[in-house]
Amino acid sequence: MRIEYFQLIDHIVDLDLDGRTIRVDAQVPQESTIFEGHFPGHPLMPGVLLIEAMAQTSGWLVIAATKFERMPFLAAVKEAKLRSFVIPGQLLSITAKLLHDGSGFAVTKASVTVAGKATCEAELTLRVMPFPDPRLRANMEEVAARIGFPKEALAHG
Amino acid sequence: MMSSTFDTVANIIAETCDIPREKITPDSHAIDDLGIDSLDFLDIAFAIDKAFGIKLPLEQWTQEVNDGKATTEQYFVLKNLCARIDGLVAAKGAA
Numbered sequence: 001m002r003i004e005y006f007q008l009i010d011h012i013v014d015l016d017l018d019g020r021t022i023r024v025d026a027q028v029p030q031e032s033t034i035f036e037g038h039f040p041g042h043p044l045m046p047g048v049l050l051i052e053a054m055a056q057t058s059g060w061l062v063i064a065a066t067k068f069e070r071m072p073f074l075a076a077v078k079e080a081k082l083r084s085f086v087i088p089g090q091l092l093s094i095t096a097k098l099l100h101d102g103s104g105f106a107v108t109k110a111s112v113t114v115a116g117k118a119t120c121e122a123e124l125t126l127r128v129m130p131f132p133d134p135r136l137r138a139n140m141e142e143v144a145a146r147i148g149f150p151k152e153a154l155a156h157g
Numbered sequence: 158m159m160s161s162t163f164d165t166v167a168n169i170i171a172e173t174c175d176i177p178r179e180k181i182t183p184d185s186h187a188i189d190d191l192g193i194d195s196l197d198f199l200d201i202a203f204a205i206d207k208a209f210g211i212k213l214p215l216e217q218w219t220q221e222v223n224d225g226k227a228t229t230e231q232y233f234v235l236k237n238l239c240a241r242i243d244g245l246v247a248a249k250g251a252a
Contacts, residue, residue, distance in 0.1 A: 103202070103215040
């Protein structure tokens with residue numbers, strides 16, 4: 001997890017375009033300036049970053065479903081539940097399912113587990129649009145290569 | 158326009174946007190009269206897509222409006238929206 005760069009996903013573990021699901025891993029770092037402020041003596045992964053991690057997981061699913069032609073942007077967060085604390089060093093297993101592939105938007109249901117325990121969940125709406133800048137697409141392709149985005153999935157029907 | 162289509166759409170709008178159902182008429186413009194913004198309209202589109210088993214072509218409509226090839230009235234006055242929903246449902250049935 002490159003937490004200071006807001007690049008929270010480490011590895012795509014499974015991508016199933018037929019089932020419209022994705023599963024990724026994200027390792028919360030042991031140390032970060034974020035934990036110095038949130039909170040002194042009681043470091044916690046901020047809930048908004050857990051939601052962001054679910055949004056990024058959903059985003060990779062949408063990018064795969066649109067064959068890397070569209071960029072998703074977080075638009076709405078619903079029914080978000082943060083069930084337990086996440087502390088430095090924990091490994092997040094994040095899943096997302098595409099509930100709806102609309103015209104210019106997508107709706108997903110995402111959840112995080114830590115050591116098999118349900119930790120948080122949300123229903124997310126993403127605006128989906130052409131990449132607004134070629135530099136963004138190039139950067140996303142670099143990140144995709146780093147996190148094991150399965151390019152072969154793009155050849156899928 | 159099938160009246161059931163309008164009832165379904167009006168109920169979706171009322172529930173999604175917390176607008177009194179009696180304020181929603183076939184001549185209401187979703188944006189100009191009901192004040193629905195683009196984010197709320199995504200919720201409405203999601204609910205309409207699910208209710209009718211279709212995919213409202215919002216991107217195409219937006220492009221046509223932006224290009225001056227269509228007016229928002231053609232898509233966002235509810236009787237017109239419902240007619241387009243009926244058309245999409247019929248096209249799906251014929252496919």
